[in-house]
Amino acid sequence: MLEFSGVTKRFHGAATRALDDVSFSVEKGRICGLLGHNGAGKSTALGILLGLVHPDAGEVRIAGISVQNQRERAVAKLGAIFESPAFYDYLSGWRNLKVLTAYSGGVDEALMRETIEWVGLSARIHDPVGKYSHGMRQRLALAQALLPRPEMLVLDEPTDGLDPEGIVEFRRQLLELREVMNITVLFSSHLLSEVEQVCDEVVILRSGKKVYEGEVSASLLGQTLYRIEAKNQEILDSVVQSFRGEKHGDRYAFPVECNPSELLAAFVKEGSGITCFAPEPPSLESLYLHAGREEKGGTA
Amino acid sequence: MNLFLRQLGWELYRLFARRRTWLGFGTFLAVETLFYWFWTRERSKAGMANFIERVAGGFDEYFSALTLGFLIVVFTMILLGVVFVSLIAGDILAKETEDGNLRLLLVRPISRLRLLVIKFLSCQIYTSVLFLFVGTTALGFGLIERGWGGGMLVWAPEIPRVSLFEWNEGLFRYFIAIFAFSLIYLPVTGTAFMLGCFRIKPAAATIITVALFLADRILSAIPLPAFDPYREYFVTPRMASWLLLLYQEIPWPRFFESAFWLVGFGLTGFLVGWIAFERRDVKS
Numbered sequence: 001m002l003e004f005s006g007v008t009k010r011f012h013g014a015a016t017r018a019l020d021d022v023s024f025s026v027e028k029g030r031i032c033g034l035l036g037h038n039g040a041g042k043s044t045a046l047g048i049l050l051g052l053v054h055p056d057a058g059e060v061r062i063a064g065i066s067v068q069n070q071r072e073r074a075v076a077k078l079g080a081i082f083e084s085p086a087f088y089d090y091l092s093g094w095r096n097l098k099v100l101t102a103y104s105g106g107v108d109e110a111l112m113r114e115t116i117e118w119v120g121l122s123a124r125i126h127d128p129v130g131k132y133s134h135g136m137r138q139r140l141a142l143a144q145a146l147l148p149r150p151e152m153l154v155l156d157e158p159t160d161g162l163d164p165e166g167i168v169e170f171r172r173q174l175l176e177l178r179e180v181m182n183i184t185v186l187f188s189s190h191l192l193s194e195v196e197q198v199c200d201e202v203v204i205l206r207s208g209k210k211v212y213e214g215e216v217s218a219s220l221l222g223q224t225l226y227r228i229e230a231k232n233q234e235i236l237d238s239v240v241q242s243f244r245g246e247k248h249g250d251r252y253a254f255p256v257e258c259n260p261s262e263l264l265a266a267f268v269k270e271g272s273g274i275t276c277f278a279p280e281p282p283s284l285e286s287l288y289l290h291a292g293r294e295e296k297g298g299t300a
Numbered sequence: 301m302n303l304f305l306r307q308l309g310w311e312l313y314r315l316f317a318r319r320r321t322w323l324g325f326g327t328f329l330a331v332e333t334l335f336y337w338f339w340t341r342e343r344s345k346a347g348m349a350n351f352i353e354r355v356a357g358g359f360d361e362y363f364s365a366l367t368l369g370f371l372i373v374v375f376t377m378i379l380l381g382v383v384f385v386s387l388i389a390g391d392i393l394a395k396e397t398e399d400g401n402l403r404l405l406l407v408r409p410i411s412r413l414r415l416l417v418i419k420f421l422s423c424q425i426y427t428s429v430l431f432l433f434v435g436t437t438a439l440g441f442g443l444i445e446r447g448w449g450g451g452m453l454v455w456a457p458e459i460p461r462v463s464l465f466e467w468n469e470g471l472f473r474y475f476i477a478i479f480a481f482s483l484i485y486l487p488v489t490g491t492a493f494m495l496g497c498f499r500i501k502p503a504a505a506t507i508i509t510v511a512l513f514l515a516d517r518i519l520s521a522i523p524l525p526a527f528d529p530y531r532e533y534f535v536t537p538r539m540a541s542w543l544l545l546l547y548q549e550i551p552w553p554r555f556f557e558s559a560f561w562l563v564g565f566g567l568t569g570f571l572v573g574w575i576a577f578e579r580r581d582v583k584s
Contacts, residue, residue: 050407052582076409086400090318102310103408
């Protein structure tokens with residue numbers, strides 16, 4: 001559904017490339033998280049995907065159509081939500097949708113009403129957008145992205161500024177969209193937990209380079225995390241080393257083939273005075289940290 | 301074509317739904333009121349009576365609603381025309397880019413050229429509506445003061461001798477000249493619009509346009525022989541060519557020459573803006 005091929009971009013006057021030969025693809029019906037720290041190149045990647053930014057090299061294809069060569073045809077398949085969506089505050093939500101969808105060739109009013117109902121804005125749709133809360137603006141943003149029916153959604157930090165209830169609701173809607181419409185989603189965020197809960201796969205960018213692309217599972221990288229605390233740090237470190245483990249912040253990463261019972265037995269046997277031993281399920285955080293470490297080491 | 305007109309219609313709806321747009325109309329009305337007050341003072345009327353009696357005879361006949369309306373329009377547009385037209389044309393892209401509205405439009409399946417054409421046409425329609433509004437309300441003030449009927453007397457520094465019209469002919473010439481005035485304002489729209497296509501603050505687009513046209517006006521009015529070879533390149537003297545439609549006998553070749561020149565100038569501004577905008581990265 002989506003294919004980035006060797007996309008490179010350096011902005012005028014910038015010392016480094018915002019994107020450096022980035023390639024990845026997303027299959028239809030998948031939710032892909034685009035992760036990276038601030039300045040990693042996420043917004044540039046989305047800008048190129050949406051035809052807002054011109055790449056120096058490479059190409060983005062949506063359903064086989066090149067954004068760079070046939071932008072209108074390609075983006076007709078997309079709906080997009082930006083962080084802090086900017087609507088015309090003096091118009092009602094309904095009028096905003098009318099103005100925006102006119103640029104997509106117009107939308108049947110029944111479909112508009114159905115979409116507004118689905119995002120839960122029916123009661124306030126005729127109020128000026130200037131009076132909307134952040135959550136309501138985000139719902140309106142989702143409605144405009146879904147009109148007319150896109151095959152793919154591009155979300156740029158969509159949950160920023162939402163309250164916890166809003167975030168849960170947004171997540172539910174996203175998963176429902178995938179379920180009902182088999183919609184493909186590219187989800188840019190720096191919130192690891194958010195991405196972890198909705199994405200099937202992730203692409204991690206660091207300083208403009210892709211450092212990881214794949215399933216949301218740290219075990220695929222061959223490591224499992226443990227929270228371990230002991231009275232004798234020296235013995236703890238030596239056992240960790242003997243099992244080929246590594247320290248990551250306040251946790252320890254071991255190869256997945258490492259048996260937890262054997263590991264615990266070794267800590268007890270060596271007299272480390274162990275006080276905490278808790279294997280953690282594979283997390284996106286561990287994946288993110290690992291990808292960053294790999295990249296720094298030049299192996300990714 | 302239907303889709304294009306629908307898109308243009310929604311763009312105009314959006315433009316005219318803004319309170320700021322109507323504040324502009326309100327400001328024009330306030331300034332017109334001021335000039336109406338000025339032209340209907342006894343001392344002003346006495347001066348006009350003296351002038352009209354001298355050049356045409358029959359103050360009561362020629363100091364009509366149309367004559368008064370014409371005077372109000374000329375002075376109001378000299379004072380506010382460039383500022384408000386460049387405010388709208390400079391704002392329409394630069395402000396939307398700054399606010400982030402433009403991103404929501406640009407991710408729609410519409411080419412940048414088409415979007416710019418829609419925005420540019422909206423500015424031009426706004427200008428024509430504004431000018432006709434000023435013309436109509438100025439005539440309204442004239443009707444309040446002088447009532448329906450009478451002749452029309454037109455005099456301006458650009459007109460070699462006064463023009464005198466019967467009421468019906470005057471009414472036709474009055475509105476056709478004001479409409480033409482709005483069209484040959486295209487250099488202002490084109491310049492402000494072009495600047496708005498670059499990475500620039502909306503206020504900067506407006507201020508630069510106003511400064512350019514003010515400088516053009518001042519320099520073109522300096523009677524230095526050194527300027528003579530360049531005089532044909534000044535824009536503002538050509539923009540007074542709407543007054544040619546108020547000559548007793550309209551010099552059509554002169555009018556069309558100036559009109560084409562001015563429309564070409566405005567469209568060149570649009571073209572330069574489009575090229576810049578097409579190459580531009582629109583980032584958050």
